[in-house]
Structures are given as C-alpha cells and as structure tokens.
Amino acid sequence: MAKKRVTSREFMLGALVLAFIVFLSLTTGFGSTSGIFSMMLDVSPTIVGAIAMSLIIFTGNIDISAGTIMGFVGFVAAVFAKAGYPFYVFVSAGVLTGMLLAGLNGWISVTFKVPSIVVTLAMNMVHIGFYVTFLPNAGWVLNLSDSFTFLGQGRFFGIVPFIFVIAIAVAALCIWIVKYTKFGKALYAVGGNRQAAIYAGISPDRTVLTVYLVEGLLLGIAGILKATTANRLMPSVFQGREMIFIAAAVVGGVNIMGGSGKVLGAVFGAVLVYLLSITMIYLGFQDYFQFALQGIIILIAVFITVTDFAPLRKRLKKAFAPKKAT
C-alpha cells in the first residue's frame, strides 16, 4: 500500500514541486518570505480554476470560456462591493454569476448535442464582446475599498494568505467529492465510456449539466479569489486564464479525452505551471515566451497521457532481450 502510494503519479508530481521550490530557493531569492507569499497568492486562483477545469475534462468536455466567466464573476462581485453590500452578498452574487454562465454553456452543449469546445469558444467571444461594449467603463471597476480586498490581501500569521487557505480547503473538498461520492464516480464513468455509464444507470446529460454548474461555482470562487487581490478590477486580467487551467490539468495527469485523472494532480499541476513561468522570469526570458511554453507543455503532457506506450515497451523489450540472452 505504502509502496503504491510512493510510486503514484501524484506523489511524483508533489516531489517534483517540492524539489522545484527547494532548487529555486537555493539558486535565487525565491525562498524569501515575499517570494513564497506571492507564490501562494498567485497560485490560489489557479488551483481552484484548474480543479474546475479538470472536473469538466473528466467527463470528456472542456470550457474555453472559463477565463471570461471569471471576469464576469469579478465584475459582479466588485459592483456589489462598491455599492456597499457586505462580503457574503457579493461573494454569493459572484458565485451565482459563475454558475449561471457555466450552466448556460452546459445546457446548450447537452440539449443540442453540440461539442462543448465550440460552444464555449463562441461564448468566449460573446463574453469579451459583451463586457467591452455593454458594461460601464468596459468592465473596469476602480478604487475598491477594504471591505472587498480584505479577502485577497489578508493573511494568517503575516505570511499565509486567506485565499491560499480557501483554495486548499476547496481542493480538499473536491478530492473528497470526486473520490467518495456517486457524483464523482459518475464523472469518470461518463468520460470513460458513455454507453457503459448509461447501462449503469447514470444519465450522462444530467451529469454533464451538473458538472458545468459545479464548475461555475468553482470558477466563481476562483474569480473572487483573483479579483480581491487588487483594489481595482480589470477584465483583461482574466482573459486567457483557461489556457493555464488546461495546462495545469494536463500536466497533472488528467487525460484530455476524459475518464481518468486526479484532482490532486491538477493541484500540483497548477503549482508546477506557476513555478515554470517563475523560472522563465528568473532566467531572464521575456513575458511572451510564456505563450510558446504553455503550448509546448500542453502538447508534451497530452502526448504522454494519451499515447499507449505498451507496443513501444514490447518492441524495446524485443530489441534488447536477445542481446542479454547471448
């Protein structure tokens, strides 16, 4: 049992993350309090977003509009906070916005049997167009008060940000849900073998719709975690976030075709993607290398999870076996 846990992919990823942090701390100024603090601050929304994305990917779907949904969540929450509502009001308003928008994606995809990627790709465009043209100040909200930012800027013991604790709590809850509830098992079943899931009494449509609502809830949390770190809200900060979530999920071993992967893997994936980008900055690469890096990471990670290496292993064995025999 213990041995199995040590050789599992998630353990390896965790060890890699740890080694990465130690290495960075030894060679650069990353290990200082401010370095670790900013890591926890930056990585928290990504962790929650990556979990949201991996739940969707488990069922074989995807959400390209995740970034812009987060933007809407941040906007709604900021507007409510600006109007003087207490934090439980603006948080629930934000989360409801997320559920509504993600639910719409899921509903269109399920009811009309349209691939989710195309629906969410179009929705991404609709969202961007909507908040630039119809929202006041193109979605910018400035001068937010402490009642909004205490969540993102507050910290325990002067070092652990509130939002990091929230992200870890969300991650723990999601790991439990996916591992021990019927809903969690249904996600893998629908993504792995839709027909078998139907025979097992699971409704794929209902499962997919539910997972989109759950994703919306998580994106709502992620959006608020991200928005409350600054006292002004710029929607453009959220655009393109979905690529980081997808990269985090696939680096964490979530199979992009659906049916397999672990939430914990996605969490480590999120940290790893952040650490990689930090390393690029320390190495002196420009910002725009990140695009290319993200693309390459996704391709390599997907290639490894999707490819069946059994024939290759067999061929290698065959190639090397006779030499050993003689």
Next chain:
Amino acid sequence: MNGTTTTDSTQSRSVPRIKFTYQAALGLLLIALIVLFGILQPVFFHLNVLFDTTSIVGEIGIMALAMTFIITTGGIDLSVGYILQLSAIVFGAVLKSSGSLALAIVFSLAAGTACGFINGIIISKTKIPPLVTTLATMNLFRGVSFIIAGTSSYAGFPAGFKLISTYLVFNAIPVQFFYFIFLFVFFNLVYSRGSLGRSLKGIGFNEGVLIFSGIRTKRILLLIYTLCGLMCAIAALIYLGRLSAAKTSMGNDLNLQVITAVVLGGTSIMGGVGSMVGTFIGVLIIGVLRKGFTLVNFSGNIFNFTLGLMLIVALIVFAVIEERKKTSGRILK
C-alpha cells in the same frame, strides 16, 4: 450513424432536399442583411461599397475553404489566425533583413506550410485530438511570432507587392475576390467531385471503415492540415498587401470568423456532412456583417459579440435540422 448503410437510398433522396433549403435560407439571410444595412446606411447600396465588401472577404474566405475540409473530417483547426500572424511576421522580418521580396514571400509561405505540417503530423501520428493539438499549437505559434517580432512591427513594403491586394479589376472589383473565386472553384471541384472529397466525408462519418477499405486516412489528414497552413500563409500575404504593416496583433480574432463561416455554411461540426457552397455564402455573410457594422459605426467588439452569438445559433439550428432529418429518415424506413 449505425443505419447509414441500410438507409442509404432514403438518405440520398432526402439529403439534397434539406441541404438546398438550408442554403437557400442562408442566401436569403445574406440578401436580408444587405437590405437591412442598406436601409440603415443608404451608402451601402453603392456599387463601390458593395464591391469593397469583397476585399474584406478575401483572407477569411481562403482560410475557410481549407477549414471546410478539416471540419468535414470531424477535426478543427483553432490555430489558423495565429498561423496567419506568424507567416505575416516572417514575411516582414525576412523582407527587412534581406530586402528581397521573392525571398520574403517564399519564407512566409514556407512558414505557414510548416505550421500546418506540425499540426498535421501531431494529429495524424499521435492520438491527441485535433482540438487540443491546435489549441496548444495556437499558443506556440503566437509565442514564436512574439519572439521574432517582440513589440515592434514591420512596415514599408514595396509598392509592387501592395498591388496583390489593392489592384482593382475593371477599376471596381478588388482583385482578392478573384483569388477567392478561383480557389473556391478549385476546392469545390475537389470537394464534391474528386475521390479526396469523398474520403474527407468518410473520415468524418467513420474513419475505421475507410482504413479497412485501404484508404490512407492518416496521410489525408496530414495533407489537409498542411494545406490549411499554406492557405493561411496565402491569406497572410493578401492581408498584408491591404494593411501595409505586419504586427503581432493581427489575426487574433480570425479563428472564430473562419469557423463561424464554415459552420454557418452548413458543415456539421461533428464531421461527415458539409458544403463548399455553404461556406462561400457564409463567408459573404461575415463580410457583409463586418462592412455593415463599420458603416453603422459599431465597434469591432460588437461584431465579435454578434459573431459569437451567430455561431451558437447556427450550431443549434443545424443540430435541430440534423435531429429532424434523423427522425424523418426513421419514419420513411
């Protein structure tokens, strides 16, 4: 899907009828849009303005033709806008450093083809789905063009080069429209008459059957993605002739326009069913929308917003038609 062989006779009778109605509806939509914009802004009815609409269509149209091939096989290419961007940047960079126009054009076409080839080789040789492949390579190509150009832009192209997209045939019709028509005729012939077109639809319906019939589907996939890359490079050259500066911001929102044109034209996103004529009308609709929005003084964001909504509506309408076709087929049987 299971009943395709048994209901062949009923399908071959019913499919063209429905296709006709869908495309006729699309044609009506095009005319309605022209009339609508004409009423809102009477300038729209001037022949010059109408002809000018076709100059916008050039680059989207050329990419949409290749995209129709890809979507028919059940795949998709999300990287087209960024292949265009990269080809344009390569053109600008080579022209600036060597000063030779011919060399710049060759390198630009080669860059586009290479991008398409990368997509094709990954999609045909590994099990990574086209969606994910092109989503990743999209970022890759974008990163590469940023690495080449940084934040600078390349301008100052020779006047002779600009003629490839500013020349007016009969002093009225932009020459791009003729490139588009010419390529359309070629693509349409391949698509509806050649064996390649038949194979493309076959891959979309059931790739396994084609493999067992001895058709090298992987090679066809590699070919069409590479072809798509080449078309993007050609579109980039035409686009550049009109813009006169290669920047890293160009081509950002072309992906969606191209996909919308193809899906609007009645090519099923699930693969297997498609129409080149539909794509042609879809491209014209997008051109009219874009020109009309500029004339009515709407911003580019409203255009994108409308386009996104249109794509979703087109997907839903097409899904409903498919569903109805399926049930009516069952009744006939």
